[in-house]
């Protein structure tokens with residue numbers, strides 16, 4: 001039995017067609033694919049979920065960048081001011097907010113990793129194997145974008161080793177720097193820390209701009225500033241972690 005009279009059904013069909021037509025015009029990746037109308041409607045209804053996933057992935061990535069800024073800030077005193085570094089580390093360990101913050105960090109990391117995998121798999125299933133060629137004649141940015149998966153995987157590998165060495169178990173109060181120097185005196189560890197720092201920089205060159213674009217915060221007026229700011233931040237974080245690792249490995253006494 002028809003729920004709507006015939007003329008109203010036709011009207012609904014026309015509206016759906018008009019929305020689909022507008023959507024196809026703006027952003028339909030399947031524009032030229034031989035899909036029928038119901039298949040296109042299915043793709044259309046999935047769009048809000050796709051954009052929620054994209055936004056959540058972008059926001060979780062930006063939160064992790066915030067963690068890196070705080071983490072690097074906390075580590076800087078390890079090079080030149082060992083006593084204040086130990087005081088900072090002990091203060092952190094006894095802060096009641098540390099547990100909830102650690103849990104939040106772990107959940108944010110898991111969300112970012114799983115949404116990135118989900119996005120990658122969907123792209124692959126959609127048959128998107130295109131290689132990115134930058135029309136801006138910026139081979140480095142195009143390379144950073146192509147390398148986002150491998151840079152993410154290297155970062156994850158580094159993180160596994162890093163947490164196993166310095167978090168599980170955590171160094172005792174007053175021995176944080178000693179544990180750090182002990183780790184960085186091992187050539188293999190130092191190599192992994194260096195590689196991790198470079199991979200994070202590369203991941204951020206792509207990630208900071210991509211996150212702003214996904215969230216709709218990039219527009220013609222601010223795009224140069226956001227690109228420049230993102231690359232500067234990537235260079236500072238990557239260079240900072242590299243410098244601290246090398247400084248502690250080569251210069252510091254345990």
Ligand code: HEM
Pocket residue numbers: 068071075089102155159162163166167170171176180193196197200240241242244245
């Ligand atoms: C120069 C490079 C780095 C050094 C020397 C360093 C040092 C440390 C130290 C000493 C801790 C233990 C803190 C504690 O006592 O609770 C720690 C924890 C941690 N680091 Fe790093 N870190 C470096 C780079 C990184 C990078 C690049 C990342 C992210 C990819 C990272 C992620 C973490 C995480 C997630 C924890 C555990 C935080 C917690 O749960 O309390 N670190 N790091």
